[in-house]
Amino acid sequence: MKVIKFGGSSLASGKQIEKVFRIVNLDPERKVVVVSAPGKRYSDDQKVTDLLIECAEQCLLNRDPKVTFEAVIERYSSIAEELALPNQVIKEIEHDLSERLNGDRSKPDRFMDLVKASGEDNNAKLVAAYFRKQGIEAHYIDPGEAGLLVSDEPGNAQVLEESYGRLYSLRERSGILIFPGFFGYSKDGEVFTFSRSGSDITGSILANGLKADLYENFTDVDAVYSVNPFIVERPKEIKELTYREMRELSYAGFTVLHDEALVPAFRAGIPVQIKNTNNPSAPGTKIVYERDNTNGPAIGIASDQGFCSIYVSKYLMNREIGFGRKLLSILEEYGLSYEHTPSGIDDVSIILRENQLSSELEIEIKHRIITELHADEVKIERGLALIMVVGEGMRRNVGTMARASKALAKAKVNIEMINQGSSEVSMMFGVKEVEEKKAVQALYDEFFAAVTV
Numbered sequence: 001m002k003v004i005k006f007g008g009s010s011l012a013s014g015k016q017i018e019k020v021f022r023i024v025n026l027d028p029e030r031k032v033v034v035v036s037a038p039g040k041r042y043s044d045d046q047k048v049t050d051l052l053i054e055c056a057e058q059c060l061l062n063r064d065p066k067v068t069f070e071a072v073i074e075r076y077s078s079i080a081e082e083l084a085l086p087n088q089v090i091k092e093i094e095h096d097l098s099e100r101l102n103g104d105r106s107k108p109d110r111f112m113d114l115v116k117a118s119g120e121d122n123n124a125k126l127v128a129a130y131f132r133k134q135g136i137e138a139h140y141i142d143p144g145e146a147g148l149l150v151s152d153e154p155g156n157a158q159v160l161e162e163s164y165g166r167l168y169s170l171r172e173r174s175g176i177l178i179f180p181g182f183f184g185y186s187k188d189g190e191v192f193t194f195s196r197s198g199s200d201i202t203g204s205i206l207a208n209g210l211k212a213d214l215y216e217n218f219t220d221v222d223a224v225y226s227v228n229p230f231i232v233e234r235p236k237e238i239k240e241l242t243y244r245e246m247r248e249l250s251y252a253g254f255t256v257l258h259d260e261a262l263v264p265a266f267r268a269g270i271p272v273q274i275k276n277t278n279n280p281s282a283p284g285t286k287i288v289y290e291r292d293n294t295n296g297p298a299i300g301i302a303s304d305q306g307f308c309s310i311y312v313s314k315y316l317m318n319r320e321i322g323f324g325r326k327l328l329s330i331l332e333e334y335g336l337s338y339e340h341t342p343s344g345i346d347d348v349s350i351i352l353r354e355n356q357l358s359s360e361l362e363i364e365i366k367h368r369i370i371t372e373l374h375a376d377e378v379k380i381e382r383g384l385a386l387i388m389v390v391g392e393g394m395r396r397n398v399g400t401m402a403r404a405s406k407a408l409a410k411a412k413v414n415i416e417m418i419n420q421g422s423s424e425v426s427m428m429f430g431v432k433e434v435e436e437k438k439a440v441q442a443l444y445d446e447f448f449a450a451v452t453v
């Protein structure tokens with residue numbers, strides 16, 4: 001039995017949903033279909049989830065959401081029209097969304113989640129109606145009834161362990177099960193969504209809960225490429241990679257799969273296959289526990305912008321017990337989360353997402369580190385990009401760091417910081433955002449030019 005998830009790009013129009021129907025029907029093992037909300041039809045189109053967020057924001061500001069509300073309904077209507085679905089389907093969607101928008105707004109975060117979740121919920125109902133119209137037994141599944149329980153963290157929910165056992169009983173249901181992605185229910189029966197792109201997580205949870213043989217994730221690219229195709233032209237496709245490699249890469253910028261979507265499948269030992277809805281015969285990329293290591297030290301290079309570093313130096317820092325703890329507890333007091341902490345004998349850098357650090361907060365934190373920790377120097381640098389070179393092969397190949405730094409030097413990219421992950425499957429380079437493209441290209445040429453991935 002297989003769980004198959006379709007992303008927003010695969011459900012953006014009636015034509016796309018017809019492809020989804022054909023793909024599901026091609027393989028009788030494809031029983032559980034997880035759907036996202038309709039995504040972009042072309043590059044500057046709007047995702048339904050973004051429209052819903054706008055709608056909820058307008059309500060919270062006591063503004064009339066009419067125009068945005070109509071834009072959402074128009075997206076579903078045009079899909080229904082293409083698929084020749086009865087108007088009743090759209091009437092129900094309209095009714096559902098108005099009810100949500102007229103609901104309790106006293107807890108804005110929860111209100112937002114309830115509205116956001118309607119994107120996938122209503123799309124699942126629409127897709128199920130289409131499958132039935134095509135003569136296939138298909139059922140919309142309510143995640144609450146199915147037992148998908150999550151923590152009550154708005155916009156950032158986590159699955160609760162007991163969900164897995166409950167979801168298993170879905171195996172007994174007949175027909176194709178159309179399950180909305182992106183959200184679950186708290187123990188109090190309220191809707192909470194995962195973080196953005198979280199339908200990938202739903203698919204993985206279901207694969208685990210139902211003990212599926214495979215979790216197929218259908219998107220709009222033929223494979224996971226060794227580097228973001230927007231940075232390097234026609235990069236090499238990855239045929240197979242490990243959970244660990246994919247987790248590092250998705251966390252560091254491979255948006256093709258949510259970085260939290262691997263753990264549930266990994267824990268149950270279920271392989272994940274990435275495939276293209278627009279080209280389903282392409283073999284895609286398989287994510288597995290172990291792979292043959294034939295491609296040299298690196299399998300992929302991911303990068304992302306929007307980081308800053310807090311550099312702290314103090315003579316004899318190495319001898320001061322508790323310095324690191326005190327430093328991190330200052331950040332903790334302000335609720336800041338950090339990504340990396342490369343360190344030397346007398347200095348340490350803390351890398352964090354810069355959108356967490358306003359200029360007022362920057363001044364306050366700097367002041368506290370100097371006065372409370374008696375640091376010699378504190379420097380905050382913004383506009384950094386982090387580049388992650390990832391590969392299980394690094395453990396076996398000597399000199400990978402030397403090759404990477406030499407390639408960056410040759411391209412005249414200044415390395416702001418280096419961090420070798422303790423997992424030994426990744427190394428991180430911090431560079432100025434303006435140098436990101438050049439740096440990624442240089443590393444790609446170094447590690448992939450002569451390699452079959």
Ligand SMILES: Nc1ncnc2c1ncn2[C@@H]1O[C@H](COP(=O)(O)OP(=O)(O)O)[C@@H](O)[C@H]1O
Binds near residue numbers: 008010039221223253
């Ligand atoms: N290394 C990579 N390999 C493949 N796609 C990538 C990579 N890095 C970023 N992407 C982007 O991920 C996109 C697919 O993910 P996403 O937009 O979330 O799709 P979906 O709508 O199917 O959920 C691709 O269109 C591509 O632009």
Ligand SMILES: N[C@@H](CC(=O)OP(=O)(O)O)C(=O)O
Binds near residue numbers: 006007008182
């Ligand atoms: N629709 C939600 C969840 C999701 O997973 O979407 P997509 O499959 O289009 O990335 C979002 O946009 O965040």
